[in-house]
Amino acid sequence: MTNPFLVFGAPAIGEAEIAEVEACLRSGWLGTGPRVARLEQAFAAWQGLYSEQVAAVNSCTAALHLALLAAKLPPGSEVITTPLTFCATVNAIIHAGLTPVLADIDPVTQNIDPAAIAAAITPKTRAILPVHFAGRACDMNAIMALAKAHDLVVIEDCAHAVETSWRGKKAGTFGDFGCFSFYATKNMTTGEGGMIIGQDKAMIARAKVLALHGMSKDAWYRFGDKGYQHYQVVEAGFKYNMMDLQAAIGIHQLAKIEQHWQRREAIWQRYMQAFVDLPVDLPAPPAANSRHAYHLFAIGVDVRQAGISRDDFLAAMNQQKVGVGVHYLSLAGHPYYQARFGWQPEQYPHAMRAGQRTVSLPLSPGLSDGDVERVIQAVGASLSGNKVRY
Protein backbone atom coordinates (compact mmCIF):
# COMPACT_ATOMS: atom_id res chain seq x y z
CA MET A 1 0.00 0.00 0.00
CA THR A 2 1.38 3.45 -0.86
CA ASN A 3 1.63 5.98 1.92
CA PRO A 4 -1.00 8.75 1.95
CA PHE A 5 0.15 12.38 1.96
CA LEU A 6 1.02 13.39 5.53
CA VAL A 7 -0.95 16.60 5.97
CA PHE A 8 0.98 19.29 7.86
CA GLY A 9 -0.78 20.28 11.08
CA ALA A 10 -3.61 17.76 10.85
CA PRO A 11 -5.62 18.03 14.09
CA ALA A 12 -6.10 15.08 16.46
CA ILE A 13 -9.89 14.80 16.64
CA GLY A 14 -11.37 12.04 18.79
CA GLU A 15 -14.76 10.46 19.31
CA ALA A 16 -15.58 12.87 22.16
CA GLU A 17 -15.34 15.89 19.82
CA ILE A 18 -17.46 14.12 17.19
CA ALA A 19 -20.13 13.10 19.72
CA GLU A 20 -20.27 16.65 21.16
CA VAL A 21 -20.67 18.19 17.70
CA GLU A 22 -23.45 15.72 16.97
CA ALA A 23 -25.14 16.53 20.28
CA CYS A 24 -24.84 20.23 19.48
CA LEU A 25 -26.38 19.73 16.04
CA ARG A 26 -29.23 17.74 17.59
CA SER A 27 -29.78 20.31 20.35
CA GLY A 28 -31.25 22.93 18.04
CA TRP A 29 -28.72 25.55 19.18
CA LEU A 30 -25.69 26.07 16.93
CA GLY A 31 -24.80 29.71 17.65
CA THR A 32 -23.16 31.29 20.69
CA GLY A 33 -24.68 29.64 23.75
CA PRO A 34 -24.13 27.16 26.57
CA ARG A 35 -21.22 25.29 24.94
CA VAL A 36 -19.31 28.54 24.37
CA ALA A 37 -19.91 29.39 28.04
CA ARG A 38 -18.56 25.94 29.02
CA LEU A 39 -15.43 26.43 26.92
CA GLU A 40 -14.90 29.91 28.39
CA GLN A 41 -15.19 28.54 31.92
CA ALA A 42 -12.80 25.67 31.21
CA PHE A 43 -10.30 27.97 29.50
CA ALA A 44 -10.47 30.46 32.38
CA ALA A 45 -9.78 27.62 34.82
CA TRP A 46 -6.84 26.45 32.69
CA GLN A 47 -5.40 29.97 32.81
CA GLY A 48 -6.18 30.47 36.50
CA LEU A 49 -8.58 33.34 35.69
CA TYR A 50 -12.22 34.23 36.42
CA SER A 51 -14.66 33.47 33.61
CA GLU A 52 -15.31 37.23 33.31
CA GLN A 53 -11.69 37.55 32.21
CA VAL A 54 -12.09 35.47 29.04
CA ALA A 55 -14.12 35.87 25.85
CA ALA A 56 -14.38 33.26 23.11
CA VAL A 57 -14.24 34.66 19.58
CA ASN A 58 -14.05 33.26 16.06
CA SER A 59 -10.28 33.69 15.54
CA CYS A 60 -7.09 34.95 17.10
CA THR A 61 -7.15 37.71 14.49
CA ALA A 62 -10.47 38.87 15.97
CA ALA A 63 -9.03 38.57 19.49
CA LEU A 64 -6.06 40.77 18.57
CA HIS A 65 -8.30 43.33 16.88
CA LEU A 66 -10.64 43.49 19.87
CA ALA A 67 -7.78 43.70 22.38
CA LEU A 68 -6.26 46.62 20.48
CA LEU A 69 -9.66 48.37 20.37
CA ALA A 70 -10.52 47.62 24.00
CA ALA A 71 -7.18 49.14 25.03
CA LYS A 72 -8.47 52.50 23.63
CA LEU A 73 -5.13 53.65 22.23
CA PRO A 74 -5.10 57.05 20.49
CA PRO A 75 -5.47 56.70 16.68
CA GLY A 76 -2.12 56.34 14.91
CA SER A 77 -0.31 55.16 18.06
CA GLU A 78 2.68 52.94 17.38
CA VAL A 79 2.52 49.27 18.36
CA ILE A 80 5.80 47.36 18.41
CA THR A 81 5.76 43.76 17.21
CA THR A 82 7.96 41.11 15.59
CA PRO A 83 8.63 40.64 11.87
CA LEU A 84 8.62 36.84 12.38
CA THR A 85 4.89 36.29 12.75
CA PHE A 86 1.77 35.60 10.75
CA CYS A 87 0.43 38.61 8.86
CA ALA A 88 -2.68 38.64 11.09
CA THR A 89 -0.64 40.14 13.93
CA VAL A 90 0.19 43.24 11.92
CA ASN A 91 -3.12 43.40 10.05
CA ALA A 92 -4.97 43.58 13.38
CA ILE A 93 -2.85 46.59 14.36
CA ILE A 94 -3.65 48.28 11.04
CA HIS A 95 -7.39 47.55 11.29
CA ALA A 96 -7.43 49.04 14.79
CA GLY A 97 -6.25 52.33 13.25
CA LEU A 98 -2.77 52.00 14.75
CA THR A 99 0.73 51.93 13.26
CA PRO A 100 2.81 48.73 13.39
CA VAL A 101 6.51 49.12 14.12
CA LEU A 102 8.79 46.09 13.80
CA ALA A 103 11.58 45.14 16.20
CA ASP A 104 13.93 42.35 15.12
CA ILE A 105 14.08 38.90 16.73
CA ASP A 106 16.76 37.30 18.83
CA PRO A 107 18.49 34.88 16.42
CA VAL A 108 18.58 32.05 18.97
CA THR A 109 15.09 32.17 20.49
CA GLN A 110 13.48 33.66 17.34
CA ASN A 111 11.31 35.75 19.66
CA ILE A 112 11.19 39.54 19.62
CA ASP A 113 14.39 40.92 21.15
CA PRO A 114 13.72 43.22 24.14
CA ALA A 115 16.79 45.30 23.18
CA ALA A 116 15.29 45.85 19.72
CA ILE A 117 11.97 46.84 21.34
CA ALA A 118 13.79 49.38 23.52
CA ALA A 119 15.49 50.83 20.43
CA ALA A 120 12.14 51.11 18.57
CA ILE A 121 10.27 53.04 21.30
CA THR A 122 9.32 56.61 20.29
CA PRO A 123 7.03 59.22 21.90
CA LYS A 124 4.17 57.71 19.82
CA THR A 125 4.63 54.15 21.11
CA ARG A 126 1.62 52.99 23.13
CA ALA A 127 1.81 49.19 23.06
CA ILE A 128 4.02 46.13 22.65
CA LEU A 129 2.61 43.05 20.92
CA PRO A 130 5.00 40.14 21.54
CA VAL A 131 4.39 36.76 19.87
CA HIS A 132 5.39 33.61 21.76
CA PHE A 133 6.83 32.18 18.58
CA ALA A 134 6.48 28.44 17.95
CA GLY A 135 5.28 28.08 21.56
CA ARG A 136 8.49 29.38 23.15
CA ALA A 137 7.92 32.10 25.76
CA CYS A 138 9.22 35.60 25.10
CA ASP A 139 11.36 37.15 27.82
CA MET A 140 8.35 38.58 29.63
CA ASN A 141 10.38 40.04 32.50
CA ALA A 142 12.29 42.27 30.11
CA ILE A 143 9.17 43.13 28.07
CA MET A 144 7.06 43.97 31.13
CA ALA A 145 9.90 46.10 32.54
CA LEU A 146 9.98 48.13 29.30
CA ALA A 147 6.18 48.42 29.33
CA LYS A 148 6.24 49.70 32.90
CA ALA A 149 9.04 52.18 32.24
CA HIS A 150 7.27 53.64 29.18
CA ASP A 151 3.64 53.17 30.30
CA LEU A 152 2.79 50.80 27.43
CA VAL A 153 -0.07 48.35 27.00
CA VAL A 154 1.06 44.75 26.40
CA ILE A 155 -0.98 42.42 24.21
CA GLU A 156 0.47 38.92 23.98
CA ASP A 157 -0.08 36.99 20.76
CA CYS A 158 -0.48 33.48 22.18
CA ALA A 159 -1.59 31.85 18.91
CA HIS A 160 1.13 29.20 19.42
CA ALA A 161 1.16 29.28 23.18
CA VAL A 162 -1.80 27.72 25.01
CA GLU A 163 0.58 25.65 27.18
CA THR A 164 3.44 28.15 27.35
CA SER A 165 4.67 29.57 30.63
CA TRP A 166 7.56 31.82 31.61
CA ARG A 167 9.06 31.52 35.09
CA GLY A 168 5.98 29.65 36.29
CA LYS A 169 3.41 32.14 34.93
CA LYS A 170 1.23 31.37 31.93
CA ALA A 171 1.69 33.16 28.63
CA GLY A 172 -1.16 35.60 28.11
CA THR A 173 -1.39 36.54 31.79
CA PHE A 174 1.59 38.93 31.88
CA GLY A 175 0.19 41.67 29.68
CA ASP A 176 -3.14 43.49 29.62
CA PHE A 177 -4.45 40.92 27.11
CA GLY A 178 -3.57 37.49 25.73
CA CYS A 179 -4.95 36.34 22.38
CA PHE A 180 -5.18 32.64 21.45
CA SER A 181 -5.87 30.81 18.20
CA PHE A 182 -7.90 27.63 17.84
CA TYR A 183 -7.32 27.39 14.08
CA ALA A 184 -7.22 23.86 12.64
CA THR A 185 -3.43 23.46 12.94
CA LYS A 186 -3.10 24.91 16.44
CA ASN A 187 -2.38 23.11 19.73
CA MET A 188 -6.10 22.98 20.42
CA THR A 189 -8.64 23.58 17.72
CA THR A 190 -12.23 24.56 17.16
CA GLY A 191 -11.76 24.56 13.36
CA GLU A 192 -11.64 28.34 13.38
CA GLY A 193 -11.72 30.09 16.72
CA GLY A 194 -9.90 32.05 19.35
CA MET A 195 -9.96 33.41 22.87
CA ILE A 196 -9.15 36.76 24.37
CA ILE A 197 -8.12 36.90 28.02
CA GLY A 198 -7.49 40.01 30.06
CA GLN A 199 -6.62 41.33 33.47
CA ASP A 200 -9.43 43.90 33.49
CA LYS A 201 -12.96 42.42 33.57
CA ALA A 202 -14.49 45.67 32.24
CA MET A 203 -12.25 45.58 29.17
CA ILE A 204 -13.17 41.94 28.49
CA ALA A 205 -16.86 42.85 28.89
CA ARG A 206 -16.36 45.57 26.27
CA ALA A 207 -14.50 43.14 23.99
CA LYS A 208 -17.50 40.77 24.25
CA VAL A 209 -19.92 43.52 23.25
CA LEU A 210 -17.65 44.55 20.35
CA ALA A 211 -17.42 40.90 19.28
CA LEU A 212 -21.19 40.80 18.69
CA HIS A 213 -22.19 43.91 16.73
CA GLY A 214 -21.92 46.11 19.80
CA MET A 215 -25.12 44.57 21.19
CA SER A 216 -25.73 44.70 24.92
CA LYS A 217 -27.03 41.09 25.05
CA ASP A 218 -25.98 38.02 23.10
CA ALA A 219 -28.32 35.71 21.18
CA TRP A 220 -28.49 33.01 23.87
CA TYR A 221 -29.59 35.70 26.28
CA ARG A 222 -32.22 36.94 23.83
CA PHE A 223 -33.62 33.62 22.59
CA GLY A 224 -32.52 31.22 25.35
CA ASP A 225 -34.58 29.48 27.99
CA LYS A 226 -35.28 32.70 29.95
CA GLY A 227 -37.60 34.02 27.23
CA TYR A 228 -37.08 36.86 24.75
CA GLN A 229 -35.06 39.84 25.97
CA HIS A 230 -34.54 43.19 24.19
CA TYR A 231 -31.04 44.38 23.42
CA GLN A 232 -29.49 47.76 22.72
CA VAL A 233 -26.67 48.61 20.34
CA VAL A 234 -24.13 50.47 22.43
CA GLU A 235 -21.20 50.53 19.93
CA ALA A 236 -20.58 49.77 16.25
CA GLY A 237 -19.19 46.28 16.78
CA PHE A 238 -18.14 43.31 14.72
CA LYS A 239 -19.30 39.75 13.98
CA TYR A 240 -16.56 37.93 15.87
CA ASN A 241 -18.50 35.53 18.11
CA MET A 242 -17.70 31.84 18.47
CA MET A 243 -20.47 29.30 17.75
CA ASP A 244 -21.50 26.45 20.07
CA LEU A 245 -20.70 24.15 17.15
CA GLN A 246 -17.07 25.29 17.36
CA ALA A 247 -16.97 25.23 21.17
CA ALA A 248 -18.24 21.62 21.04
CA ILE A 249 -14.88 20.67 19.51
CA GLY A 250 -12.86 22.97 21.76
CA ILE A 251 -14.27 21.66 25.07
CA HIS A 252 -12.79 18.22 24.34
CA GLN A 253 -9.61 19.56 22.77
CA LEU A 254 -8.91 21.52 25.95
CA ALA A 255 -9.59 18.43 28.08
CA LYS A 256 -6.83 16.64 26.13
CA ILE A 257 -4.36 19.52 26.07
CA GLU A 258 -1.81 17.88 28.41
CA GLN A 259 -2.02 14.51 26.67
CA HIS A 260 -1.47 16.17 23.28
CA TRP A 261 1.39 18.30 24.65
CA GLN A 262 3.14 15.16 25.93
CA ARG A 263 2.83 13.49 22.54
CA ARG A 264 4.26 16.57 20.78
CA GLU A 265 7.11 16.71 23.27
CA ALA A 266 7.96 13.06 22.54
CA ILE A 267 7.94 13.75 18.78
CA TRP A 268 10.09 16.86 19.35
CA GLN A 269 12.67 14.84 21.31
CA ARG A 270 12.71 12.13 18.65
CA TYR A 271 13.40 14.73 15.94
CA MET A 272 16.15 16.36 18.03
CA GLN A 273 17.85 13.00 18.44
CA ALA A 274 17.43 11.97 14.80
CA PHE A 275 18.69 15.25 13.32
CA VAL A 276 21.60 15.96 15.64
CA ASP A 277 24.27 15.18 13.01
CA LEU A 278 22.51 16.81 10.07
CA PRO A 279 23.82 20.04 8.51
CA VAL A 280 20.70 21.98 9.50
CA ASP A 281 19.87 24.37 12.34
CA LEU A 282 17.81 22.82 15.13
CA PRO A 283 15.50 24.68 17.55
CA ALA A 284 17.19 26.13 20.63
CA PRO A 285 16.41 24.26 23.85
CA PRO A 286 13.59 25.82 25.90
CA ALA A 287 14.66 28.52 28.35
CA ALA A 288 15.17 27.43 31.96
CA ASN A 289 12.12 27.60 34.18
CA SER A 290 9.76 28.00 31.24
CA ARG A 291 7.39 25.71 29.42
CA HIS A 292 7.54 25.40 25.64
CA ALA A 293 4.22 24.65 23.95
CA TYR A 294 5.97 22.72 21.15
CA HIS A 295 3.70 24.20 18.50
CA LEU A 296 6.20 24.29 15.63
CA PHE A 297 9.31 22.18 15.10
CA ALA A 298 11.33 24.17 12.59
CA ILE A 299 14.74 23.41 11.12
CA GLY A 300 16.94 25.88 9.25
CA VAL A 301 18.05 24.78 5.77
CA ASP A 302 20.68 26.76 3.90
CA VAL A 303 22.14 25.69 0.56
CA ARG A 304 25.76 26.42 1.62
CA GLN A 305 25.42 24.21 4.67
CA ALA A 306 22.93 21.56 3.58
CA GLY A 307 23.70 21.29 -0.14
CA ILE A 308 20.05 22.01 -0.96
CA SER A 309 18.13 25.28 -0.91
CA ARG A 310 15.25 25.72 1.49
CA ASP A 311 12.71 25.85 -1.33
CA ASP A 312 14.13 22.75 -3.03
CA PHE A 313 14.00 21.02 0.36
CA LEU A 314 10.29 21.93 0.68
CA ALA A 315 9.67 20.44 -2.78
CA ALA A 316 11.67 17.29 -1.94
CA MET A 317 9.62 16.76 1.23
CA ASN A 318 6.39 17.22 -0.69
CA GLN A 319 7.57 14.74 -3.31
CA GLN A 320 7.95 12.22 -0.51
CA LYS A 321 4.37 13.00 0.55
CA VAL A 322 5.31 14.84 3.72
CA GLY A 323 3.53 18.17 4.22
CA VAL A 324 5.77 20.99 5.50
CA GLY A 325 5.26 24.66 6.35
CA VAL A 326 7.15 27.96 6.41
CA HIS A 327 6.65 30.03 9.55
CA TYR A 328 7.32 32.68 8.36
CA LEU A 329 8.86 34.84 5.67
CA SER A 330 9.75 38.11 7.38
CA LEU A 331 6.75 40.44 7.27
CA ALA A 332 9.11 43.14 5.96
CA GLY A 333 9.35 41.15 2.71
CA HIS A 334 5.67 41.52 1.76
CA PRO A 335 4.78 44.12 -0.87
CA TYR A 336 1.83 45.70 0.91
CA TYR A 337 3.81 46.54 4.04
CA GLN A 338 6.79 47.67 2.00
CA ALA A 339 4.63 50.09 0.04
CA ARG A 340 2.74 51.35 3.09
CA PHE A 341 5.44 51.49 5.76
CA GLY A 342 8.67 51.43 3.71
CA TRP A 343 9.86 48.27 5.46
CA GLN A 344 12.81 46.38 3.96
CA PRO A 345 13.86 42.88 5.08
CA GLU A 346 17.48 44.04 5.59
CA GLN A 347 16.28 46.31 8.42
CA TYR A 348 15.48 43.15 10.43
CA PRO A 349 18.37 40.85 9.48
CA HIS A 350 17.67 38.08 12.00
CA ALA A 351 14.04 37.72 10.91
CA MET A 352 15.12 37.86 7.26
CA ARG A 353 17.65 35.07 7.80
CA ALA A 354 15.16 32.94 9.74
CA GLY A 355 12.51 33.44 7.06
CA GLN A 356 14.91 32.38 4.31
CA ARG A 357 15.91 29.12 6.02
CA THR A 358 13.00 27.93 8.11
CA VAL A 359 10.99 24.75 7.44
CA SER A 360 8.35 23.46 9.85
CA LEU A 361 7.99 19.68 10.06
CA PRO A 362 4.79 17.87 11.06
CA LEU A 363 4.29 17.92 14.85
CA SER A 364 0.65 16.97 15.28
CA PRO A 365 -0.18 14.78 18.30
CA GLY A 366 -2.12 12.62 15.87
CA LEU A 367 1.09 11.42 14.18
CA SER A 368 1.80 7.72 14.71
CA ASP A 369 5.32 6.51 15.46
CA GLY A 370 5.40 5.27 11.87
CA ASP A 371 4.47 8.75 10.58
CA VAL A 372 7.28 10.30 12.64
CA GLU A 373 9.79 7.84 11.16
CA ARG A 374 8.50 8.69 7.67
CA VAL A 375 9.20 12.37 8.34
CA ILE A 376 12.70 11.54 9.61
CA GLN A 377 13.47 9.42 6.58
CA ALA A 378 12.14 12.06 4.21
CA VAL A 379 14.33 14.73 5.85
CA GLY A 380 17.38 12.46 5.49
CA ALA A 381 16.58 11.63 1.87
CA SER A 382 15.94 15.29 0.99
CA LEU A 383 19.37 16.22 2.36
CA SER A 384 20.92 13.71 -0.03
CA GLY A 385 24.09 12.11 1.24
CA ASN A 386 23.36 13.17 4.83
CA LYS A 387 22.27 10.44 7.18
CA VAL A 388 19.75 10.76 9.97
CA ARG A 389 20.61 9.06 13.27
CA TYR A 390 18.61 6.01 14.36
Ligand SMILES: Cc1ncc(COP(=O)(O)O)c(C=O)c1O
Ligand atom coordinates in the same frame (compact mmCIF):
# COMPACT_ATOMS: atom_id res chain seq x y z
C1 LIG B 1 1.34 34.12 15.48
C2 LIG B 1 -0.07 34.13 14.97
N1 LIG B 1 -0.86 35.17 15.28
C3 LIG B 1 -2.13 35.23 14.85
C4 LIG B 1 -2.68 34.22 14.10
C5 LIG B 1 -4.08 34.32 13.63
O1 LIG B 1 -4.85 33.28 14.15
P1 LIG B 1 -6.29 32.95 13.55
O2 LIG B 1 -6.09 32.14 12.31
O3 LIG B 1 -6.97 32.17 14.64
O4 LIG B 1 -6.96 34.23 13.29
C6 LIG B 1 -1.90 33.11 13.75
C7 LIG B 1 -2.47 32.04 12.94
O5 LIG B 1 -1.81 31.31 12.25
C8 LIG B 1 -0.55 33.07 14.21
O6 LIG B 1 0.22 32.02 13.90
